[in-house]
Amino acid sequence: MLAADLFSFVTRVRERAPLVHCLTNLVVTNFTANVLLAIGAAPAMVVAREEVGEFAAVANALSVNLGTLDVPQSRAIRAAVEAANSAGTPWVLDPVAVGPLAFCTEFAFDLLDAKPAVIRGNASEIISLSGGASSGRGVDSTAATDAALDAAQVLALKTQAVVAVTGETDYVTDGRRVIAMSNGSPLMTRVTGVGCALSATVAAFVGVAPDRDALWSATVAAIAYSTIAGELAARDAALPGSFAVAYLDRLASLDEAAFGKTLVQRDIVAG
Template identity: 85%
Template sequence: MLAADLFLFARSVRERAPLVHCLTNLVVTNFTANVLLALGAAPAMVVAREEVSEFAPMANAVSVNLGTLDLPQSRAIRAAVDAANTANTPWILDPVAVGPLSFRTEFALDLLDARPAVIRGNASEIISLSGGVSSGRGVDSTALAETALDAAQLLALKTGAVVAVTGATDYVTDGRRTVALSNGSVLMTRVTGVGCALSATVAAFVGIAQAEDFRAATVAAVAYSSIAGELAARDAALPGSFAVAYLDKLASLDENAFAATLVHRDIPAA
C-alpha cells in the first residue's frame, strides 16, 4: 500500500467528521473522545440500553470495547450491535482481556456471530478469540504480536472481519492479505487509553470507507496512530507530556511526515 493512499483516509476523516458511537470502558472514555476530536471525527458516548438502538444507526460506525464489561453494558452493547447491523453500520470489536475472564470471553465469542467489520486486540486476545490458549494477564498481553498472526488470519477467515493485532509490530489481515506495520513508541503503552482509543480510531476510518476498503482503512488507522505516537515521543520523554503531544500530533500530522515515517511491509500468504 502506498503512503499517499493510506493518508487519504486520514484526510477524509478530517473533511467528513464521521460520527463514532463509542460503547467503551469507564477508564478511557475521556481520552477516547479527545483522540477522536483530534482526528477530526465526532465522538458520541451513548451507553444507555434505552437509547443505543436509536443512536447506533445514526452513526457512521460503532466502537465496542469490553474493558469494564458488566451485565447491563453487555445488554446495551448487544442492542447497539443489532441496530448497527440492521442499518448496515460497521462496528468494531475490541475484546479487552478475553481469555482469562470467562464472562467477557463468552460474550465476545457470541458477538463474533454478529459480524464485526474489524476486530482489534493484542496477541493474547486474538489467540483466545480464535480458539487458542491465552497467555494474557488481565488487559495486558504476554504474547508477542507475531505469535498471533496465524490466529488472526484464521479468525479473519472464520468471521469475515478484518483483524488487527497490535503490539511492538502491528499486523492487519483479512485472512489472505496481511500487512505488518513497525512504527510507534513504548510510551504508547504507558498512557491509559491509547490502545482502546485506537479501536475508536479504526471505527472513524472505517466509517468513511466502503466495505471493500475496510482492510485498507484499518491499515491506515493503525499506521496513522502509531506514526503520531512515534513522532510525539520525539518531543515528549515522559507519559504525561506524551499524552498531550500525542493528541497534538494526531491533529497536525501531515502527509509528508506520514510518508517519511511509515514503515510497513506485506506478508506473503502461507
C-alpha cells in the same frame, strides 16, 4: 500500500467528521473522546440501553470495547450491535481481557456471530478469540504479535472480519492479505487508553470507507496514522504525562509529508 493511499483516509476523516458511537470502558472514555476529536471525528458516548439502538443506527461507525464489561453494558452492546447491523453501520470489536476473564470471553465469542467489520486486539486476545489457549495477564498481552499472526488469519477467515493484532509490530489481515507495520513508541503503553482509543480511531476510518472492500485499507491506515503520531510525539515528550498531550497534538497536526517519511511497513504472503 502507498503512503498516499493510506493518508487519503486521514483526509476523508478530517473532511467528513464521522460520528463514532463508542461503547467503551469507563477508564478510557474521556481520552477516547479526545483522540477522536483530535483526528477530526465526532465522538458520542451514549450508553443507555434505551438509547443505544437509536444512536447506533445514525452513527457512521460503532466501537465496542469490553474492558469494564458488566451485565447492563452487555445488554446495551447487544442492542447497539443489532441496530448497527440493521442500518449497515460498520462496527469494531475490541476484545479487552478476553481469555483470562470468563464472562468477557463468553460474551466476545457471542459477538463474533454478529459480524464485526474489524476486530482489533493484542496478541493474547486474538489467540484466545481464534480458539487458542489463553495467555493474557488481565488487559496485557503475554504473547508477541508475530505469535498471533496465524491465529489472526484463521479468525479473519472464520468471521469475514478484518483482524488487527497490535503491539511492537502491528499486523492487519483479512485472511488473504497481511501487512506488518513497525511504527510507534513504548510510551504508547504508558498512557491509559491509547490502545482503546486506537479501536475508536479504526471505527472512524472504516466509517468513511467507500465500501466493504476498503475496510482492510482503512484499518491499515488508522493504525499507521495512530502509531506514527505516537512515534513523533515521543520525540516531543519523554515522559507519559507530556506524551499524552503531545500525542493528541500529533494526531491533530500530522501531515502527509511526515506520514510518508515515517511509515514503516511490509507485505507478508498469507499462508
